[in-house]
Amino acid sequence: MSGTLYLCATPIGNLGDITLRVIELLKECDLIAAEDTRNTIKLLNHFGIKTPLISYHEHNKISKGPILIEKLKSGMNIALVTDAGMPGISDPGADLVKLCFEEGIRATAAPGASAAVTALVLSGMNTRRFVFEGFLPADRKERAKTLKSLAKEERTVIFYEAPHRLAETLGELIEAAGDRNAACVREITKKFEEVRKDRLSGLISYYKNNVPRGEFVLVLEGADAECLRREEIENFEKMTLEEHMELYTNKGLSEKEAMKQVAKDRGVSKRDIYSILKTEGK
Structure with missing residues (x-):
């Protein structure tokens, strides 16, 4: 056996x-x-x-x-x-x-x-929904891809990071995801345990003048769903309705299906889209 x-x-x-x-x-x-x-x-x-x-x-x-x-x-x-x-x-x-x-x-x-869960509960961030990212990829392309995806992540995100890379990672996060709340939790359960919570910009400023020491867990606030939705709508509104419709008809959707998706993207009713297209077509 x-x-x-x-x-x-x-x-x-x-x-x-x-x-x-x-x-x-x-x-x-x-x-x-x-x-x-x-x-x-x-x-x-x-x-x-x-x-x-x-x-x-x-x-x-x-x-x-x-x-x-x-x-x-x-x-x-x-x-x-x-x-x-x-x-x-x-x-x-x-x-x-x-x-x-x-x-x-x-x-x-x-x-x-577990360092990840312990840091999360010490961070004061939302614990209802979270995602563990671990160490960011070392490969630059993979790292950039991961950071881009995190810009729209609504859940609290937990990272592991080495002290000598902390400042660089904080800079990459603010560039990719904006100036959100975050917490740097270090030396968990040890003598010099510390939880430093601030905006990413504040943490960047702090660690410019204070050399990071010890093992870090970085906890990042999730993206604001309403802000993401407003940004999404604003991006779609930069397109003309005709361009927006073509985006979906070129993918094989019928005119009716495309109209429904365009209305959803812009946060309006399908009737509104139909009415505008009909008026512009005259």
Whole structure:
């Protein structure tokens, strides 16, 4: 019988945030797969855990993944941990879980601390609807594409960011999404924990004079739906009705269907569009 993969959440700062269940699993599992064994050994030593360690991270996941799968198939129980927080979030833990499903191996989680959710509730932003973006893409084209899409994102957006890239990211966000409210949450649960909430312009100004230190979670206010709708209507109103109609008839819509879509775009009734087109056609 195959063993089980346990995704074990580890503290994001304060070691006291580890759960009793995670401590028990780390002691009882046959092996611990860690993102950085040098970091994890400190945690294990603190709690007197002697379980053997193996590295599993972004740069060795292709070679180590199959090895861990074979160990699980042999009946070993493996605990997977990341440097901090829940494994599988912005790390290759998700790839290992996928391999487990493909091989019919059981994977389960021992939940705990998560920097993204903790920062969200500390930010004072809307928590009813939110989206986790993780780290922005390193590739410039992909990064620009992502930032453009965020300009119309109405949900609160959560990012991870390194301190040396924070100022650049704040600048890119204000350029793409406008001067919105945002919060920079750093060193969560640690001695120098800080929540700095301001407009993006205010945060940019602050970090010009104060060097960012520690690990950051950036929480961005969602776009205002009414403002987006007004901007959308204004853009459509820059077109003539004939041009607007052609936009949809060229896509294969019938005149009736195009008229309905144009009315929706402009926030008026189909009757109004028909009346104007009829008058202009005389």
